[in-house]
Amino acid sequence: xxxxxxxxxxxxQAARRLALIRVVVVLTAVLGVNYVAWRWLFSVHWGAxxxxxxxxxxxxxxxxxxxxxxxxxxxxxxxxxxxxxxxDVTVDVFITxxxxxxxxxxxxxRAAKAIRYPHExxxxxxxxxxxxxxxxxxxxxxxxxxxxxxxxxPRHAKAGNLNNALLATEGEFLLILDADQVPLPEILDHTxxxxxxxxxxxxxxxxxxxxxxxxxxxxxxxxxxxxPIQQGKDGWNAAFFCGSNAVIRREALMQLGVSGYVGEVEVxxxxxxxxxxxxxxxxxxxxxxDPSPYGNAEQVGRALDMILYDIGRARRELARGVxxxxxxxxxxRRLGAIRRELVAAxxxxxxxxxxxxxxxxxxxxxxxxxxxxxxxxxxxxxxQREWSPxxxxxxxxxxxxxxxxxxxxxxxxIMPLATISVTExxxxxxxxxxxxxxxxxxxxxxxxxxxxxxxxxxxxxxxxWAQGTVQVMFRENPLRQxxxxxxxxxxxxxxxxxxxxxxxxVVYIAAPVVYLLFGVLPVQAxxxxxxxxxxxxxxxxxxxxxVVADGRPTWRGQQYSLALFPVWIKSFTSxxxxxFLGRTLDFAVTPKVRREDxxxxxxxxxxxxxxxxxxxxxxxxxxxxxxxxxxxxxxLGVYLxxxxxxxxxxxxxxxxxxxxxxxxQPADEPPQPPPPGxxxxxxxxxxxxPLPAVRRPVPTHRGERR
Amino acid sequence: MMELDVRTDERGIGVVxxxxxxxxxxxxxxxxxxxxxxxxxxxxxxxxxxxTTFMDSSGLGALIxxxxxxxxxxxxxxxxxxxxAVTTVFELTNLDKVLRPRESAEAAFDD
Numbered sequence: 001x002x003x004x005x006x007x008x009x010x011x012x013q014a015a016r017r018l019a020l021i022r023v024v025v026v027l028t029a030v031l032g033v034n035y036v037a038w039r040w041l042f043s044v045h046w047g048a049x050x051x052x053x054x055x056x057x058x059x060x061x062x063x064x065x066x067x068x069x070x071x072x073x074x075x076x077x078x079x080x081x082x083x084x085x086x087x088d089v090t091v092d093v094f095i096t097x098x099x100x101x102x103x104x105x106x107x108x109x110r111a112a113k114a115i116r117y118p119h120e121x122x123x124x125x126x127x128x129x130x131x132x133x134x135x136x137x138x139x140x141x142x143x144x145x146x147x148x149x150x151x152x153x154p155r156h157a158k159a160g161n162l163n164n165a166l167l168a169t170e171g172e173f174l175l176i177l178d179a180d181q182v183p184l185p186e187i188l189d190h191t192x193x194x195x196x197x198x199x200x201x202x203x204x205x206x207x208x209x210x211x212x213x214x215x216x217x218x219x220x221x222x223x224x225x226x227x228p229i230q231q232g233k234d235g236w237n238a239a240f241f242c243g244s245n246a247v248i249r250r251e252a253l254m255q256l257g258v259s260g261y262v263g264e265v266e267v268x269x270x271x272x273x274x275x276x277x278x279x280x281x282x283x284x285x286x287x288x289x290d291p292s293p294y295g296n297a298e299q300v301g302r303a304l305d306m307i308l309y310d311i312g313r314a315r316r317e318l319a320r321g322v323x324x325x326x327x328x329x330x331x332x333r334r335l336g337a338i339r340r341e342l343v344a345a346x347x348x349x350x351x352x353x354x355x356x357x358x359x360x361x362x363x364x365x366x367x368x369x370x371x372x373x374x375x376x377x378x379x380x381x382x383x384q385r386e387w388s389p390x391x392x393x394x395x396x397x398x399x400x401x402x403x404x405x406x407x408x409x410x411x412x413x414i415m416p417l418a419t420i421s422v423t424e425x426x427x428x429x430x431x432x433x434x435x436x437x438x439x440x441x442x443x444x445x446x447x448x449x450x451x452x453x454x455x456x457x458x459x460x461x462x463x464x465w466a467q468g469t470v471q472v473m474f475r476e477n478p479l480r481q482x483x484x485x486x487x488x489x490x491x492x493x494x495x496x497x498x499x500x501x502x503x504x505x506v507v508y509i510a511a512p513v514v515y516l517l518f519g520v521l522p523v524q525a526x527x528x529x530x531x532x533x534x535x536x537x538x539x540x541x542x543x544x545x546x547v548v549a550d551g552r553p554t555w556r557g558q559q560y561s562l563a564l565f566p567v568w569i570k571s572f573t574s575x576x577x578x579x580f581l582g583r584t585l586d587f588a589v590t591p592k593v594r595r596e597d598x599x600x601x602x603x604x605x606x607x608x609x610x611x612x613x614x615x616x617x618x619x620x621x622x623x624x625x626x627x628x629x630x631x632x633x634x635x636l637g638v639y640l641x642x643x644x645x646x647x648x649x650x651x652x653x654x655x656x657x658x659x660x661x662x663x664x665q666p667a668d669e670p671p672q673p674p675p676p677g678x679x680x681x682x683x684x685x686x687x688x689x690p691l692p693a694v695r696r697p698v699p700t701h702r703g704e705r706r
Numbered sequence: 707m708m709e710l711d712v713r714t715d716e717r718g719i720g721v722v723x724x725x726x727x728x729x730x731x732x733x734x735x736x737x738x739x740x741x742x743x744x745x746x747x748x749x750x751x752x753x754x755x756x757x758t759t760f761m762d763s764s765g766l767g768a769l770i771x772x773x774x775x776x777x778x779x780x781x782x783x784x785x786x787x788x789x790x791a792v793t794t795v796f797e798l799t800n801l802d803k804v805l806r807p808r809e810s811a812e813a814a815f816d817d
Contacts, residue, residue, distance in 0.1 A: 167767070170730045250730055254763030259799040261770060266804070323806035325773070326817075329782050413774045414767045 014078050017550070024544045025070035031537040036063045038533050043524045051514050052522040058507035061500060066541055068494035071487070073548055075235025076228060082442055083193030091119035091188060091247075092171035096161055097179040098126045102135050105179045109141045112177060117188035120171065126161045144168050150411040158243070159417040159424035163257075166416055171250065178244040180450040181207070187446040191247045194440045201252035201437035202429065204230065205245045205444060209451035211664040216553070217657045218458045219560040220451035223552040230441040238491035239441035241429035244449075252437045256428065257416030259435065269328060270318065276396035277311045280304055283392035300389045303342050307393060310334045335397055342390050420475050422585060423468025427476060430492055434483040453663040455655075456605055459567060466499050466571030467578075467585055474579040501561055502568030509612050509648060512641040516623030519633050526637050559654040566608040606655040613652050620645045708732035708758075712739050720748040721811050725757040728765035736765070740772030740783070749781025752814040755807075756787035761795050773805075784814040 009017070036059055045052045093112045097105045105123060112121045122142035125132045136143035144165045146155070156163070162176065173192065177183060191203045206226035212218075233239050241248075284304045291297030314331045318324060418427035429439065452458045478484065478492035514520050523530060545554055577583040603610065620642055626632040710732075711723040720743045724736055736753075743751055753769060755761070773783040786808040788796065796802040808814040 167734075167771075170734065170764075172730065250764070251762050254730070254767055255799055258763050258766045258770065258801060262800045262804055321803075324804035325782075326806055329777075413770045 009078060009080070017078075017547075018076055021073050021076060021544075021547055024540060024547050025073055028537070028540045028544050029067055029070055031533075031540055032063045032066055035533040035537045036060055038529070039523070043530065045522055045524050048520045048522055051511060051520060054507045055511050055522040058504040061504045065494075065497060065501070066544075068490060068497060070544070071490060072229060072232035072236075072494060073544070074232070076232045076548075077235040077441075078231060079234070079440065079442060082190040082444070083196065085117060085189050085192035086196055089173055089192060089195070090171040091117065091173045091175060091192070092165075092169045093119050093121045093175045093177065093183075094124050094162065094165055095122065095177050095179060096124045096126070096158055096244075097132070098158075098161075100179040102129070102132050105132065106135050106139070108177060108179055108182050109136065110139065111182045111184075112175075113139070113141055114185055115175075115183055115188055116185045117192065119175070119188060120169070122165060122169065124161050124165045126155075126158075147411070153411040154419075155411075156415070156419040157422070157424075159415070159419045159428075160411070162417050162424075163412065163415050166250070166253065166257075167412060167414075174248050174250060174253075176244055176246055176248065177447065178449065181244050181447040182449070183245075183447045184445075187245075188247070190444060190446060191442055194442070195247075195249060197438065199436065199438045200440060201249050201432045202239075202241055202439040203247045203442055204239055204242055204439065205442050205446045206230075207242060207245055207447070207449055208445045210448045211450050211453060213664060215657075216556050217654075217661040218452065218455065219556045219654070219658075220458070221553075222557065224549055224554050224557055227443060227552055228548045228550070231443060233491045234439070234441040236485070236487040236491050237438055238433060238488045239439040240495075241425045241432075241439065243423065243425040245447045249437075252432055252435075253416035253428075254414070255435060256418075256431050257414035260415065260418070260431065261413055266324060269324060270315075272396075273311055273315050273318075277308065277315075279392045279395055280307050280311065283389050284308070287389055300342065303338050304389055304392070306338055307335065307396065310338075311396075332397075332401075335393070339390075339393050339397065342393055421468045421471040422464060423472075426469060426492070426495075427472045430472070430476065430478060430481065430484070433488055434481055436483070453661075454602075455658045455661065456602055458658070459564070459605055462564060463567050463571055466568055467575050469496055469499060470571050470575035471579060472496070474575060498561070499568050499571060502565040502572070505562045505565035506569075508562070509616065512644045512648070513615050513619040515633075515637065515641045516619040516626075516645070519626070521637060526634065526640060556654070559651050562648075562651050563609060563654050601659050603659055606659055609652050609655045613649060616645045616648050616652075708735070710735060710739055712743065714743075714748055715812075717815075718748065718750070719815055720751040721754060722751060723754045723757060723811075724765075727760040728758050728768075729760065729762045730764035733762075733764040733768040737768040737771050740768070741775055744772075744775045744779050744781070749776055749779045750815055751776055751781070751783045752786055752808070752811045753783065754786045754811040755789065755792050758789065758792055761792045763795070763799065766795065766799060766801055769805075770801075782815075784808055786811045786814050 036056075039056050039059060044056050093115065095105060095108050095112060105125075109121060109123050115121075120142060122144050123132065123136050125136075125143055125145050128145040133143045133145075146161070146164050147168070150160070150164065154160070166174075173195065175183070175188060175191075187205070191205065194200050194203045207222070208226070209220050212220045230239055284301065287297060287301055287304065291301075310331060314327050317327045416428075417424045418431060421427050432439065452461055472478075473493075473496040478489045478496070481489060484492075511522055514522070545558075574583075574585055578585045623633065623638050623641060627635065627638045708724055708726040708728055711725065712720065714720050722736070722739060722743070724732070726732075728736060740751060740753075751772065753772070758765075769783070769785065776783040785805060787810065788807050793802065793807075796805070796807075
């Protein structure tokens with residue numbers, strides 16, 4: 001359970017370590033490309049393309065994954081001990097809370113108050129709870145809840161909570177802590193020093209959990225990610241923000257908020273005008289076809305023509321570079337005037353459309369979306385509908401209102417923390433890097449957190465992280481971010497790429513099963529050539545892990561990255577549906593407290609894995625019988641596939657121990673209530689606390705890498 | 707520190723003059739002043755930046771918040787006479803592309 005601070009290395013030792021890593025990276029890349037090229041060019045068994053092609057694609061996927069990992073490690077940056085903090089900066093410590101037990105939040109808040117560097121401590125209570133407020137007041141801790149502006153508007157979860165607090169405070173720096181991340185007194189002293197670099201926006205420290213046994217059955221710790229992987233990304237100036245245990249420069253966030261606002265208003269206004277023109281054009285046509293419902297069709301038609309003219313003019317002005325706020329101001333006033341005239345002319349047709357217009361306002365308030373990022377599909381639906389002339393005008397006005405400068409649909413126009421994803425951290429960090437800010441990873445545990453203790457909460461949490469990452473990839477593909485350097489883009493892409501492993505895992509399960517059951521070989525021959533190309537690659541690949549990990553445990557991470565394949569697949573399909581088809585993410589709500597243990601184990605949660613294990617084991621038996629009894633299949637082929645099956649089974653066995661896990665049991669101490677005022681998390685005490693879940697640490701990179 | 711002059715001219719246009727540093731500490735008082743103006747019925751506001759020696763993104767945030775409040779009340783917020791230092795901050799965030807500075811507080815609502 002122990003975890004070190006920065007590893008003390010002399011510069012020579014660090015240089016030697018990096019040189020060794022680079023040698024192994026090059027070896028891995030050369031051997032990997034050699035193997036996969038040979039696979040594509042000479043060894044695909046095209047006759048059995050239905051399994052051969054998926055396999056070679058899965059292998060190519062893994063090679064790219066391995067190359068990206070090598071690139072990450074190439075500039076591993078070991079920052080060592082922290083530089084001394086500047087003497088007189090102002091800091092706000094934010095503890096984000098939604099509905100966690102007051103005791104648990106206060107434990108963190110007291111520890112936060114005890115942080116040595118001068119600061120102010122705030123509990124950001126999204127639940128707006130009276131008892132939370134009283135508890136804070138009693139101990140002189142700040143309490144912030146949403147302002148009235150948020151009523152009936154999208155709340156944007158944790159990002160919204162932080163954005164609200166940003167406008168209520170004024171410290172130059174913010175330390176962000178999840179409700180269960182108990183900080184150590186030196187956390188600011190060991191992080192603020194990096195900000196003497198004026199371009200430094202963010203310093204992330206590890207997330208580390210105290211309620212996890214040495215064996216870590218749920219794979220909660222991420223020693224490889226909160227270590228070499230973050231250090232490697234740091235080397236390319238791409239250390240990630242992971243939602244908690246990070247210090248951020250307020251100016252960087254606010255700049256992000258303002259530039260994000262400008263960008264979204266621009267996009268939104270363009271889209272609204274485009275859609276508006278289609279709506280009004282359609283209304284004009286239907287009026288031409290059948291003017292009879294209107295007493296004064298001529299006047300109505302003239303009004304619609306004027307609006308079309310104004311939409312065209314607004315678009316031309318924007319294209320010419322006229323300041324957007326001037327264009328929209330004029331446009332809105334013109335529209336208002338025309339609308340008033342129309343109301344008189346078109347009163348009786350108005351009522352039927354009003355209901356739909358009201359719905360439209362609801363649309364802009366969808367908690368998941370801002371209108372600027374609303375899919376074209378939604379605007380398309382609006383454009384398709386038949387509107388009466390006045391309904392059309394009302395719609396255009398509501399559309400432009402929703403995206404116009406005043407951002408009527410949002411609680412506050414400035415949203416520094418990104419709200420495009422269910423996880424706010426990665427998108428925010430990518431935008432900071434796009435604006436030219438720097439980030440750092442400081443490899444020292446400076447807060448002690450709590451991890452989920454049951455398999456269901458764990459799976460829900462991983463799904464959510466994966467969905468968030470994939471959402472960002474679909475919405476703001478890092479490869480297309482022109483203002484990021486190429487390595488920065490690849491660092492973000494690498495994390496997203498690693499979540500595709502779910503699909504590769506299916507192929508890696510299917511290939512040996514297909515061979516053992518039917519004797520269909522996806523490669524042309526299991527020859528010497530095959531072994532001398534594959535085996536060295538596998539060995540150096542593991543060697544790279546071993547060198548990089550430098551004694552940190554990596555096996556759990558390797559297991560989970562394959563064993564949670566149904567979760568990764570679901571994250572892709574659901575995020576795809578959300579981003580491109582406008583569906584909700586439908587993620588299961590994580591239980592707020594630890595579930596009651598009724599003695600039954602939740603095997604149904606890992607059904608796909610259990611089916612896979614049964615298939616693999618069954619195929620192994622049948623394959624052996626085919627070989628030994630009926631002499632079918634080659635000896636070498638069967639043994640190789642049996643080895644493969646055994647490896648898969650060992651990987652998947654982790655889900656069995658995860659389901660059987662009954663929560664953290666500290667070895668020596670019996671459960672007891674926490675002594676009052678005790679700051680340090682104490683494993684024995686924690687057993688009595690119900691565990692929070694959803695809104696807790698949202699590390700951007702989830703699983704450990706293979 | 708920042709001082710804030712607030713007056714309403716004969717046309718009913720609110721003129722707000724922040725003097726000094728408009729940063730994360732003083733942004734809130736600007737935001738509050740703009741809110742008060744709009745709530746008291748002044749919906750057209752000019753923020754005269756000629757004497758603002760420094761502005762950060764929190765200051766920009768306060769301007770945008772004021773713009774939102776003014777527009778929701780059917781009015782508008784405009785800026786006039788930014789110093790070069792302030793213009794730079796506008797450019798960093800692309801805000802210069804959407805919010806056009808006026809030559810003077812008096813002429814800010816002429817168009």
